Amino acid sequence: MAIRAVVFDFGGVLFDWSPHHLYRKLIADDTQRQWFLDNICTQVWNTEQDAGRTLAEATRMLVALHPEHEVLIQAYYSRWHEMLRGTLDDGLELLTELHASEMPLFGLTNWSAETFPYALRRYSFLKCFRDIVVSGEVKQIKPDAAIYHTSVGRIRSHLSDIREHELVFIDDVAGNVDAATALGWQGIHHVSVENTRKQLRKLGVNV
The missing domain is CATH 3.40.50.1000 (HAD superfamily/HAD-like)
Structure with missing residues (x-):
């Protein structure tokens, strides 16, 4: 062989690449940041975009579910390059x-x-x-x-x-x-x- x-x-x-590279700038508290990434902008949600769902659709959907986190959700892809x-x-x-x-x-x-x-x-x-x-x-x-x-x-x-x-x-x-x-x-x-x-x-x- x-x-x-x-x-x-x-x-x-x-x-x-890691969302933490960006969200350390946005959520100072480690526990709160981990909660946000475990429960709002999750890896499962991000994987749907990796599978072909558009970033705009994904963002709209998540903001509709969690409007209180709109600014942080919008940052995920508007500032995605800061994760890399x-x-x-x-x-x-x-x-x-x-x-x-x-x-x-x-x-x-x-x-x-x-x-x-x-x-x-x-x-x-x-x-x-x-x-x-x-x-x-x-x-x-x-x-x-x-x-x-x-x-x-x-x-x-x-x-x-x-x-x-x-x-x-x-x-x-x-x-x-x-x-x-x-x-x-x-x-x-x-x-x-x-x-x-x-x-x-x-x-x-x-x-």
């Missing part, structure tokens, strides 16, 4: 090494179609990827099997005879990795770059 392509998740692997603090340097170093070794690289990310262009404009390293499947663009989302099938199809437009077991997927969410391995991919649950390097080496990838 040889790995012929590496597929990267983005948030938590290459990008430092930058890159994770060690993850970016790994990506750069793989790219320099001419390993084919692909992206598979849960990300809104409306906010992803900001990252494309700002971060030139994304040009290292031969293709990037963005959940909000294809209106499919990890860990559903459909988005992995879409990803394989897109990868095969570059590497026509690649098989699932020749792909390795790196993601910081264990459930997303489990979904990939259930479909025959190799998978690495990213908890640290050091561990990910070890796992890649076990798969025969020179990093």
Whole structure:
């Protein structure tokens, strides 16, 4: 078995993204801020935008449910870029090494179609990827099997005879990795770059 392509998740692997980066500026108290993110602008709500719902629709819906929090809800997407603090340097170093070794690289990310262009404009390293499947663009989302099938199809437009077991997927969410391995991919649950390097080496990838 040889790995012929590496597929990267983005948030938590290459990008430092968190609503807390913004809401620390808006809600000083840690407990109150956590309550707001657990109960109002939740990850489940944000995931619907990653799956294709428009930001405007999502914001209108949530303001209608919680009008007392309108200002804070509106900030979620009007100031979304403040949640994207930058890159994770060690993850970016790994990506750069793989790219320099001419390993084919692909992206598979849960990300809104409306906010992803900001990252494309700002971060030139994304040009290292031969293709990037963005959940909000294809209106499919990890860990559903459909988005992995879409990803394989897109990868095969570059590497026509690649098989699932020749792909390795790196993601910081264990459930997303489990979904990939259930479909025959190799998978690495990213908890640290050091561990990910070890796992890649076990798969025969020179990093």
